[in-house]
Amino acid sequence: MAAPKASLHLVAPVWNGGTRGISGLSRVVAPEGNQKKGRSLLQFLADRFYDVEALRDHLLRKRVSKVHQKNRPFNHINQRYGPYVAGAYFILKQGGAVRFQGREWIRPNQRGHFSLDFLKLQAVPVEAVDASGCAINYQGLDSLLALKELQSLWLQRCPHVDDWCLSRLHPLASSLQELSLAGCPRVSERGLACLHHLWNLRRLDISDLPAVSSPGLTRILVEEMLPSCEVLGADWAQDLKLGPEEQPRDTAGPTPA
Amino acid sequence: AHDVKTVGRLGGGDRDGKMSEIKKKIRSILPGGDWNPLYDTSYLPPESSDVVIVGGGVLGLSVAYWLKKLEKPRGAIRVLVVERDHTYSRASTVLSVGGIRQQFSVPENVQLSLFSIDFLRNINEYLAVADDPPLDIQFNPSGYLLLASEKGAAIMENNVKVQRQEGAKVCLMSPEQLRNKFPWINTEGVALASYGMEHEGWFDPWCLLQGLRRKVQSMGVLFCRGEVTRFVSSSNLMKTASGEEVNLKRIHEVHVKIDQSLEYQPVECAIVINAAGAWSGQVAELAGIGKGPPGTLQGTKLPVELRKRYVYLWHCPQGPGLETPFVIDPSGTYFRREGLGHNYLGGCSPTEEEEPDPGNLEVDHDFFQDRVWPPLAQRVPAFETLKVRSAWAGYYDYNTFDQNGVVGPHPLVINMYFATGFSGHGLQQAPAVGRAVAEMVLEGHFQTINLSSFLFSRFYSGEKVQEHNII
Numbered sequence: 001m002a003a004p005k006a007s008l009h010l011v012a013p014v015w016n017g018g019t020r021g022i023s024g025l026s027r028v029v030a031p032e033g034n035q036k037k038g039r040s041l042l043q044f045l046a047d048r049f050y051d052v053e054a055l056r057d058h059l060l061r062k063r064v065s066k067v068h069q070k071n072r073p074f075n076h077i078n079q080r081y082g083p084y085v086a087g088a089y090f091i092l093k094q095g096g097a098v099r100f101q102g103r104e105w106i107r108p109n110q111r112g113h114f115s116l117d118f119l120k121l122q123a124v125p126v127e128a129v130d131a132s133g134c135a136i137n138y139q140g141l142d143s144l145l146a147l148k149e150l151q152s153l154w155l156q157r158c159p160h161v162d163d164w165c166l167s168r169l170h171p172l173a174s175s176l177q178e179l180s181l182a183g184c185p186r187v188s189e190r191g192l193a194c195l196h197h198l199w200n201l202r203r204l205d206i207s208d209l210p211a212v213s214s215p216g217l218t219r220i221l222v223e224e225m226l227p228s229c230e231v232l233g234a235d236w237a238q239d240l241k242l243g244p245e246e247q248p249r250d251t252a253g254p255t256p257a
Numbered sequence: 258a259h260d261v262k263t264v265g266r267l268g269g270g271d272r273d274g275k276m277s278e279i280k281k282k283i284r285s286i287l288p289g290g291d292w293n294p295l296y297d298t299s300y301l302p303p304e305s306s307d308v309v310i311v312g313g314g315v316l317g318l319s320v321a322y323w324l325k326k327l328e329k330p331r332g333a334i335r336v337l338v339v340e341r342d343h344t345y346s347r348a349s350t351v352l353s354v355g356g357i358r359q360q361f362s363v364p365e366n367v368q369l370s371l372f373s374i375d376f377l378r379n380i381n382e383y384l385a386v387a388d389d390p391p392l393d394i395q396f397n398p399s400g401y402l403l404l405a406s407e408k409g410a411a412i413m414e415n416n417v418k419v420q421r422q423e424g425a426k427v428c429l430m431s432p433e434q435l436r437n438k439f440p441w442i443n444t445e446g447v448a449l450a451s452y453g454m455e456h457e458g459w460f461d462p463w464c465l466l467q468g469l470r471r472k473v474q475s476m477g478v479l480f481c482r483g484e485v486t487r488f489v490s491s492s493n494l495m496k497t498a499s500g501e502e503v504n505l506k507r508i509h510e511v512h513v514k515i516d517q518s519l520e521y522q523p524v525e526c527a528i529v530i531n532a533a534g535a536w537s538g539q540v541a542e543l544a545g546i547g548k549g550p551p552g553t554l555q556g557t558k559l560p561v562e563l564r565k566r567y568v569y570l571w572h573c574p575q576g577p578g579l580e581t582p583f584v585i586d587p588s589g590t591y592f593r594r595e596g597l598g599h600n601y602l603g604g605c606s607p608t609e610e611e612e613p614d615p616g617n618l619e620v621d622h623d624f625f626q627d628r629v630w631p632p633l634a635q636r637v638p639a640f641e642t643l644k645v646r647s648a649w650a651g652y653y654d655y656n657t658f659d660q661n662g663v664v665g666p667h668p669l670v671i672n673m674y675f676a677t678g679f680s681g682h683g684l685q686q687a688p689a690v691g692r693a694v695a696e697m698v699l700e701g702h703f704q705t706i707n708l709s710s711f712l713f714s715r716f717y718s719g720e721k722v723q724e725h726n727i728i
Contacts, residue, residue, distance in 0.1 A: 170454050190399075193399050
């Protein structure tokens with residue numbers, strides 16, 4: 001009796017471009033606007049009243065400027081205490097964690113407060129930064145790129161880290177050994193292509209990136225691009241789906257008499 | 258003889274049509290509809306408009322965007338964009354390979370490109386329309402790799418110095434460094450390479466076009482699907498400060514002919530912007546630019562003409578991987594990665610003798626075999642086995658004078674402004690050029706980037722702004 005042949009087909013992962021207005025994820029824009037069902041009250045009113053429209057635009061701009069404010073550079077700290085302390089202060093203020101060379105991790109507590117003991121560590125380089133979940137963006141990377149001896153950088157689930165930010169990481173090429181981008185909603189395979197500058201990279205985590213169109217293929221290509229790096233992430237077989245079992249043919253295999 | 262029953266049925270069908278007409282009339286009379294008691298003229302442009310932009314590609318839309326953004330007070334200027342090809346089937350914007358780089362030798366070009374990449378990075382802040390999803394221009398930050406032979410190495414070093422001064426992130430690489438970084442390159446004949454580390458790459462031009470279109474429509478710019486066939490202008494004989502007489506012209510009306518019809522609408526206008534891309538030369542002739550004795554300012558034509566360029570898409574399974582930048586060979590051949598499936602886009606600029614006939618957009622596949630493939634295979638040995646998947650052709654708005662753009666007003670036809678002639682760089686400089694032209698229109702001078710060397714008058718005075726590229 002012939003064993004049922006399971007055939008593997010490459011199935012494109014289906015996902016929708018989130019269209020929750022400006023704050024949602026995106027793909028190519030629909031030129032004539034989206035036909036939305038269930039429009040919210042705010043949108044309905046904004047279509048009819050200039051005041052509501054102005055209010056909505058103001059709220060949007062305030063949200064954007066809040067992110068910019070969080071990513072401002074601390075130039076006065078930089079001038080007084082040096083780039084390592086300024087970078088550490090920046091990360092701690094955003095809610096991340098920092099580890100100086102030869103020391104323990106410094107984290108802010110529940111309320112976001114942290115001790116300022118590290119201000120005296122002016123000459124000690126920062127070795128590891130955990131900016132998971134922080135609102136760091138392209139401008140905010142200025143403070144990080146000044147940390148010349150950074151060895152490990154974790155940017156898991158950062159909502160504003162995108163391909164442009166990845167293209168900026170090349171100054172850290174000589175020291176960076178570990179990079180984690182798991183769960184970043186805006187990182188796609190195009191940004192991963194510019195990680196080849198990081199020739200010292202030994203561990204790269206690219207799991208759970210929703211904007212990457214084919215995670216398995218991307219992982220294979222990234223592994224080829226960085227031969228000495230261990231790439232954690234999408235299993236290459238996760239894109240493959242078992243096809244329907246084929247009917248056993250009559251002529252295949254010995255039929256019982 | 259008509260059958261009585263058929264007539265009845267015909268009458269019944271006609272009645273349904275009449276009902277929908279009546280409903281349409283009632284809906285148009287109610288508030289919110291555009292009521293025209295005679296007939297529907299919504300396809301015609303308005304009878305007057307402050308600015309008429311000839312050409313709705315990325316440059317025209319960029320000028321429209323910046324005009325509406327920089328105008329004071331809000332809503333002061335009425336802008337009309339006239340585009341005759343509403344499917345953009347022959348527009349240079351959408352047929353472009355989509356690259357953006359700062360590796361130029363003219364400092365103004367570097368500045369234009371730097372601002373444009375800034376614009377693209379913050380595109381969702383510039384072109385945000387409420388209720389619509391954010392744009393994803395699919396930017397690949399992989400950079401440009403320009404290779405130079407022995408002859409061009411000194412020029413390349415100079416260029417990189419200029420680029421670094423303006424703020425571009427470019428680094429020079431020796432052949433050995435090249436081999437280490439990109440093992441698939443054959444560095445024979447390469448003396449130096451310049452590699453853009455940041456702010457360079459390629460993106461999706463269609464997305465930028467649609468984003469601009471959507472945003473300018475939300476800002477109140479009017480669009481018209483038609484062709485500009487005539488300019489009605491008036492002349493004034495004026496004396497310059499030194500006493501010589503000059504015939505200044507001013508365009509009063511633009512005749513816009515509607516697609517596939519003999520109907521035209523005269524649009525009264527104050528300013529005309531020529532952003533017609535490859536066809537800008539023809540539009541300028543309509544305005545009388547170049548009609549005069551040769552050698553004078555009146556006789557200087559706008560030297561922008563159509564040039565056809567081919568782009569080929571091929572597949573090579575052993576080809577370079579994800580890190581492939583946009584590579585430009587010293588022979589002029591270029592290629593870049595497209596997607597994840599080992600597909601590559603590329604082409605080559607033909608020499609003056611081999612220029613193809615720009616009458617149509619047919620692709621010459623022999624050109625690939627003879628002129629593109631041999632240098633490619635020599636530079637990247639993996640490309641010896643490749644399979645061409647598809648190809649297309651597009652137009653350059655080629656400036657035959659010095660292959661750089663024309664920006665700013667014409668010295669004699671005082672209300673026609675140019676934003677054209679970029680010879681293949683229009684897409685990557687469009688946001689910055691749009692802003693420069695808008696500043697020129699609104700303020701009278703360039704404010705952010707000084708493009709005085711790109712004015713029209715250089716065609717008469719003979720000062721070429723030429724790129725010293727190794728290409």
